[in-house]
Amino acid sequence: xxxxxxxxxxxxxxxxxxxxxxxxxxxxxxxxxxxxxxxxxxxxxxxxxxxxxxxxxxxxxxxxxxxxxxxxxxxxxxxxxxxxxxxxxxxxxxxxxxxxxxxxxxxxxxxxxxxxxxxxxxxxxxxxxxxxxxxxxxxxxxxxxxxxxxxxxxxxxxx
Amino acid sequence: xxxxxxxxxxxxxxxxxxxxxxxxxxxxxxxxxxxxxxxxxxxxxxxxxxxxxxxxxxxxxxxxxxxxxxxxxxxxxxxxxxxxxxxxxxxxxxxxxxxxxxxxxxxxxxxxxxxxxxxxxxxxxxxxxxxxxxxxxxxxxxxxxxxxxxxxxxxxxxxxxxxxxxxxxxxxxxxxxxxxxxx
Numbered sequence: 588x589x590x591x592x593x594x595x596x597x598x599x600x601x602x603x604x605x606x607x608x609x610x611x612x613x614x615x616x617x618x619x620x621x622x623x624x625x626x627x628x629x630x631x632x633x634x635x636x637x638x639x640x641x642x643x644x645x646x647x648x649x650x651x652x653x654x655x656x657x658x659x660x661x662x663x664x665x666x667x668x669x670x671x672x673x674x675x676x677x678x679x680x681x682x683x684x685x686x687x688x689x690x691x692x693x694x695x696x697x698x699x700x701x702x703x704x705x706x707x708x709x710x711x712x713x714x715x716x717x718x719x720x721x722x723x724x725x726x727x728x729x730x731x732x733x734x735x736x737x738x739x740x741x742x743x744x745x746x
Numbered sequence: 747x748x749x750x751x752x753x754x755x756x757x758x759x760x761x762x763x764x765x766x767x768x769x770x771x772x773x774x775x776x777x778x779x780x781x782x783x784x785x786x787x788x789x790x791x792x793x794x795x796x797x798x799x800x801x802x803x804x805x806x807x808x809x810x811x812x813x814x815x816x817x818x819x820x821x822x823x824x825x826x827x828x829x830x831x832x833x834x835x836x837x838x839x840x841x842x843x844x845x846x847x848x849x850x851x852x853x854x855x856x857x858x859x860x861x862x863x864x865x866x867x868x869x870x871x872x873x874x875x876x877x878x879x880x881x882x883x884x885x886x887x888x889x890x891x892x893x894x895x896x897x898x899x900x901x902x903x904x905x906x907x908x909x910x911x912x913x914x915x916x917x918x919x920x921x922x923x924x925x926x927x928x929x
Contacts, residue, residue, distance in 0.1 A: 650880025676887030
């Protein structure tokens with residue numbers, strides 16, 4: 588039993604360490620092509636439906652890819668600034684990942700809020716059900732039990 | 747908290763969200779015909795340095811002081827072909843008026859020869875600008891042609907018209923702007 592507990596504890600520690608490492612490690616140096624691919628995969632092709640600029644072969648997507656490559660090559664703007672530049676020209680429809688500010692932030696916050704509310708309601712419902720105790724027997728209940736006991740005693744005496 | 751209160755709260759929240767959506771639909775401005783919105787409207791025009799298909803240099807910065815009209819064009823695009831006669835009339839009108847606008851075709855994903863042949867056949871002697879790799883289209887946020895943009899003498903973007911021009915639209919919009927600009 589003790590060995591099993593130790594194994595579980597070791598596994599828990601290992602998973603925690605791996606998760607912490609995965610969450611905090613830096614991505615390391617990126618090549619220019621990595622940055623171009625990353626930025627274009629966050630942008631929607633303005634003339635196609637559901638395709639990113641990264642995968643689309645449409646001429647508008649190719650033009651955006653070329654512009655992103657030019658700006659990455661120039662090294663003046665960060666990835667976010669390049670995405671903002673394209674957004675300022677084509678509008679927010681061009682963003683595949685909604686922003687975390689303004690009305691777009693509802694996309695992120697609403698599901699979390701709904702989850703928290705649903706969990707709270709569930710916890711409160713379970714707590715309510717757990718507290719529920721049977722009420723005291725009524726006079727009619729007591730009479731029923733008394734009659735049943737008397738009946739069983741009578742049947743026992745007769746036999 | 748009783749379930750009755752919970753139902754009331756949830757219903758109120760749902761009703762509030764629905765009313766908010768309805769309000770957004772009511773107050774949002776409808777598109778004014780073909781005149782479209784753009785984050786660039788009222789902003790300085792992107793810096794455009796290119797050449798015409800006849801290899802003449804072009805720098806938008808040097809056109810300050812003039813009204814500039816950019817028409818994004820492709821010789822195989824049907825709406826571009828359809829609106830061409832209107833543009834020819836517009837160019838003639840502007841050439842003879844005081845403070846007339848300069849019209850430029852921005853060639854979008856098309857060969858110089860195809861554009862040259864189109865204009866030889868259909869008329870239009872204004873400058874046709876090369877757009878290497880679609881850089882000008884991206885700078886203006888143009889995804890589909892035709893699109894027509896107006897830049898004022900201060901270099902600010904003033905009008906964006908998406909799709910095929912309708913008769914008199916460009917003239918009316920430009921006259922209105924010119925009036926506002928001089929008053």
